[in-house]
Amino acid sequence: MTTIRTIFFGTPSFSVPCLDALTEVATVVGVVCQPDRPVGRGLTLTPPPVKARAMELGIPVVQPTKLRTGAFGAWVRAQAVDVAVVVAYGRILPSDVLAGPRLGCLNVHASILPKYRGAAPIARAVMAGETETGITLMQLDEGMDTGNMIAKFPTPVGENETAxxxxxxxxxxxxxxxxxxxxxxxRGDFLPEKQDDAQATLAPPLKKEEGKIDFTLPARRVHDHVRGVNPWPGAIALLGDKKVKVHATRVSDFSRPGAAPGTVILADKTQVVVATGEGAVELVTVQLEGRKAVRASDWYLGRGVAENDVLA
Structure with a gap:
């Protein structure tokens, strides 16, 4: 077993594969995640995915509610670790925590920095129509993803890939x-690279109201928006007084010149196509409130939608 000692900071399911990987290359002496939260209609107090996985692995878990009291920084120092690894923990670490590990804190960030600094880099990149993103290993400082970069791992983004x-x-x-x-x-094999702040973009957390589809945008932007807010908060349109969640779309070649944005310009047993500010999008999968998700063509066959209906 390696003698490298680490602490892992992470909270959501995105962080779990990194925790598993870290246990393969180091001794993880503790896992830090956000507190349990009430979930579902019953508001059942539920541990975050990282906590659940750490418990399966037999690793002690700490869930501080406050990081700036000095007590948590003292706890980090007491662990006498070589480095802390941070993956979507969800909170900015104060200076005393950052300085606790011998080699500081190594962050796994889900964008190619300096683009998309912040809490929602994946969703924001998809919503912006990026064709490439990736992972950046970086050293944490007190800023929002502003530290020196260690290595980059780019990957293409699929045309229809959701967040x-x-x-x-x-x-x-x-x-x-x-x-x-x-x-x-x-070992110190990597030469840290300073970020170019002039090239930085921000990726703030998504808000629930950002799910609303704006059909006045060009078709490509509507499609990218639907992909970017899937799975949360989900893309929403209104058909009359009915709320329709749109799970998947495609940019369509079909058009009806002069059709107002949001107008259903084609609805048959094979597809449902909606006009946008420029071009049109095919609705692939939709879901009405209280119903299961269905193909848009089945929505038409069930008389839920027809040509010349207007989605807003």
Whole structure:
């Protein structure tokens, strides 16, 4: 067993593959994640995915509610670790925590920095129509993903790939990055690269209201928006007083010149196509409130939608 001692910071399911990878290359003496949260209609107190996995692995878990009291920084120092690995923990670490490990804190960030600094780099990249993103290993400082970069692992973004699908791939790429680069980082094999702040873009957390589809945008942007807010908060349109969740779309070659954005310009047993501000999108999978997700063509066959209906 390696003698490299680490602490792992992470909270959501995205972080779990990286935790697994870290246990293969180091001794993880503790896992830090956010507190349990109430989930579902019953508001059942539920542990985050990283906590659940750490418990399966038999690793002690710490869930601080406050990081800036000094007590947590003292706890980190007491662990006498070589490095901390941070993957989507969800909170900015204060200076005393960053300085606790001998070699500081290594972050696995889900974008090619300096683009998409912040909490939602995957969704924001997809919504922006990026054709490439990736993982950046970086040293944490007190800024928002502003530290020096150690290594980059780019990957293309599929034309119809959702943020959820891309997130699953990036989680695996992040885990492979730890497997391939962690030992070299400890040895000092990498020359840290300063970020160009002038090229930086921000990726703030998504808000629920951002799910609303704006059909006045060009077809490509509508399609990218639907992909970017899948799985959360989900793309939403209104058909009259009915809320329709749109799970998947495609940019369509079909058009009806002069059709107002949001107008259903084609609805038959094979497809449902909606006009946008420029071009049109095919609705592939939709879901009405209280119903299961269905193909849009089945929605038409069930008389849920017809040509000349207007989605807003």
């Amino acid at each position: 959820g699908e891309l997130g699953e791939r990036l989680a695996k790429i992040g885990a492979d990055a730890i497997r391939s680069s962690f030992a070299g980082y400890i």
